Amino acid sequence: MRISHRRIPVTGPHAQAMGGLHSPDDGRIHIKAWCLSGSASARKARALLRSRIAGHLTDEAVLGDLDLMICELTANAHRHAEGPREMRILYHEGIPVIYEIADAGGDLDLIVQRLRLHSGQAEIGTIDDIDALQIGGRGLGIVARLSGGRCGAYTTRLCGTGQPGKSVWFALPVKHAPN
Template sequence: MLFGQTPPPTIHGDPGSTRPRIAAWSLPVHDAVRRARRLLRDQISHPALDAESISDLDVVITELTSNAVRHAPGPYELRILHIGGVPWRIEVADAGTGAELIESLMRRPLVVPDQVEALEVGGRGLLIVAKLTSGRCGARQARLCGTGQNGTVVWFDLPTMRYRGSASSADPAHW
């Protein structure tokens, strides 16, 4: 899981700044998933991130980006919010209107049916995202950085120092 004892990734910036900095990239529809994974890895690369955390990040960004391309109109964006030079939140934005639906899908309970035939064809990806991010994910309406048009942002938080050192760190009330 992403929120184990992984040290925070480091990125160059003003370490004393408490103002968030947003970096945004356009994701071309034909190459959105691969580009999002590459950009995320480039921005958060840190020797202390273990292979499991990198693998989890790949799963999460792949799921969010492929969902955007599959279910919402473009354009598509990857955004990384930094505070104090540390990547903190990752967002995938699109021109869709499904923030409330996405939020409810992330929060529903995972039901395991008795019979394989009862499994849904889709819909488990957002539950996997919620599990891998310990629930530090969500969706909201927002404007796209590149075009200014209204859309949906699906986000997840990265493990940083503010989550470490507390037995209750998985509880959002302690953030």
């Protein structure tokens, strides 16, 4: 269910992630948001992502990376945050450029710290120590690495309920961004 579609100015973390993109309507972008619920929310988020990016990106390797990133963020929200969750896609001139998972949970500082820690580090397959083999706890690192560090988190209000919460986002990788 789509719960929101509005125009906002490009400011804050998204302005930097969009790499200086400007649109004829004074730097405004469109946001579309969908409610995610239940254990199938990662599947729904992946299907939404695929349906919204169709025609803009066809590289299967990049699509696989995008699937993995959206599933990791959705799984984290499902596992660590109570209450409503939503997926948001930010469009610039009709092209999807930023993907977010928003929820009513906390731990914003910890999430930002983990994303920064993993941005620009070694390849995902590299194991530096035995702790890297633990089950769980690698999702934000995967997102940071696959997005090339173009990711982050910020406080927000959920579009569907107005509740305060946080949003964790990643941008379409620059080398793969549509022209």
